[in-house]
Amino acid sequence: MNYKIRHAEPADAFGLHVILTSPHVVQGSMRLPYMRLKNTEDRLSADPNMVQIVAEDDGKVIGFAELVLHHQIPRAAHAAELNMVVTHGERQGEGIARSLIEELIRLCDGFFRIRRLSLIVWVDNTRAIKLYKHLGFEEEGCMRDYVRTEDGYSDALQMARMFAG
Template structure:
């Protein structure tokens, strides 16, 4: 039986569950989050969201299982651009959480925020995430060599974007 995943806007009180998403080995390996995230750090992040940041969460039942951020550029010449990042709880990977979050973000971007371009960076070896983004119209635009330091080594990332015609 497939679980029903619901996407909604994140609320400040979601901070313990969002911290749980990023306090796991796979989520840390595939994002820029550091190990041992504090509750205070996530409380502050979730309470200081400005009008250009759109945070979404995915729920299944009473469990929060994924989080996505869509940041609209504040530069007047790039108001048509959003930057996207997301994380899925380790035990919920491969179950449609990323798809649900990404589809909700694209509805928001296209239908409400007038975004023409959405950018993201993804680690070059994260084949599942790359496939998800490509399935939703993102294209690889470049290789970012030694993009981040992870588990004692430098790793490459891909710059990807989706541009609406």
């Protein structure tokens, strides 16, 4: 692994913005092709309910993953969401997303005592779905016409990974 994983910092905003406005990310997310840099800067502002990690190679952001926690809601504190996982378009297929998700799973399993980690993924995102299944996520249901695409609508899968204990 020739990159390091660390928490995201405000200074990562521009590098992350380049990834978040890439065509493959727009296709796999709710994002639009043109978004202000401020949108990404705001995303990286401190939030105690978010864990945002990046993969960095030689000072460049090449991957990002975001975990949403609900510690302030007593009856939902056991549940978390994998809100966003992205890899730079030129670095896909190197295991970067897998490393980022494995790190968040490790945190969920240990420090955060999470029982349920869920996510939503568009049904045609076979690369992401394959990865999630390899990491223990299971399909829970299909949500029809969940997201507008450039030329229609796409269904979305609800997936979750349960933890023992």
